[in-house]
Amino acid sequence: MSISLRRVVPFSLALLCTGVFAEPQSLTVISFGGATKQAQDKAYFQPFNQSGAGRIVAGEYNGELSKIKAMVDVGHTSWDVVEVESPELLRGCDAGLFERLDTTSFGDHAQFVPGTLTECGVATYVWSMVMAFDQDKLAKAPTSWADFWNIADFPGKRGLRKGAKYTLEIALLADGVERDQLYKVLATPQGVTRAFAKLDQIKPNIQWWEAGAQPAQWLIAGDVVMTAAYNGRIASAQKEGMNLSIVWPQSLYDPEYWAVVKGTPNKALAERFIAFASQPQTQKVFSENIPYGPVHRQALALLPEQVQQQLPTAEANLAQAQAVDAEFWVDHGEELEERFNAWAAR
Known part of the structure; x- marks a missing residue:
């Protein structure tokens, strides 16, 4: 009712x-x-x-x-x-x-x-973590995190948040894990290894952001061709007249x-x-x-x-979105962030 x-x-x-x-x-x-x-x-x-x-x-x-x-x-x-x-x-x-x-x-x-x-x-x-891109700088629009990994069709740098949270989920989604299985897979040692192996594939093409304002700025400047971003930051840039687009499927809210x-x-x-x-x-x-x-x-x-x-x-x-599992990150966040920092520093 x-x-x-x-x-x-x-x-x-x-x-x-x-x-x-x-x-x-x-x-x-x-x-x-x-x-x-x-x-x-x-x-x-x-x-x-x-x-x-x-x-x-x-x-x-x-x-x-x-x-x-x-x-x-x-x-x-x-x-x-x-x-x-x-x-x-x-x-x-x-x-x-x-x-x-x-x-x-x-x-x-x-x-x-x-x-x-x-x-x-x-x-x-x-709020959501979404994929965003500049319509003026891409010949065709990406539609999934799999496209984010497709360097051949979408050459250039990619922006990702510098941290395990959201980044590991995105890697598994790009690797074909279904949304409703995401945290079940990530809760296993094999799933974590799979996520980092997927990140290895595009590591040289990643530009890591730490502040929420950076993704939109980097897209506008042409520093990256697509990026993970907070939806509100992209919407603000759109309101200011920037021709940025959001890919909502596989977003994390x-x-x-x-x-x-x-x-x-x-x-x-x-x-x-x-x-x-x-x-x-x-x-x-x-x-x-x-x-x-x-x-x-x-x-x-x-x-x-x-x-x-x-x-x-x-x-x-x-x-088409997936809720972030807060309980998972409370239980596993510290160990995964440590592993991410060690991986990113290599």
Whole structure:
């Protein structure tokens, strides 16, 4: 059963009518800053303030759990809601750094992208690692990671993120591993060896990037003919008039989550904020301001077709994508990153 607007819209109106929040309670929300925070301010923070439900005090950090752990350990939490990446959500949940949430209070699970409602976090948006290329510099368009490996038909340098995560998945996809078997294969010694052997094939043609802005810059400059990239960075370049294209099939998508810091005295208000930010109408505004995918399925229908096509959670894009397995990287990330660094240095 879908969430009706009747259930969602009166939320802020009811708060205004009760008078309970005549002097709005403060809620400290910490996110990653930059363009994402600007979009969050327009979509979530300002409208929440205007609803009378509370007053958002927005801050930013680099995603490190150490600050949150220090607060929880001393029993003094100055942060209420934090944006966290999926591996940190799992680690923090296991370590008791985040409050357990009643996900039924955020709406019908069927209306959310799978994996975006969890016991310790509710996803706020989805981003993707995609293949991108400059239409002006290629005679024909690549359509898969197998084409990324095809030096004969697509000569030139390729850009890949300098790290095991995403790079090993991409190598196995290029080698013919089916999306739904990806982490099953990568969890075996033979699968890891296979991924590195595949990378060996194009190692001299790889240009490694470490900052999210580099792929688009390198494409525009002609330093690489195609590259793995964060979808939002490519969409931003497109908005600036660059003739870059995204290959959505075999993309890797990952949610970012809202989590509530353990021990906050403002848990109830924190959950109200997350519920507010999980509505189709507010998520629509967020995706209008930055090309990351809304997690509520009804939000897509509120967006223009041209905007939908740029989003990881658009039906056509999501259908051919693979979710990044955060649990796999929590369990195996350290050893695989060490092996990758040793391989890259050779």
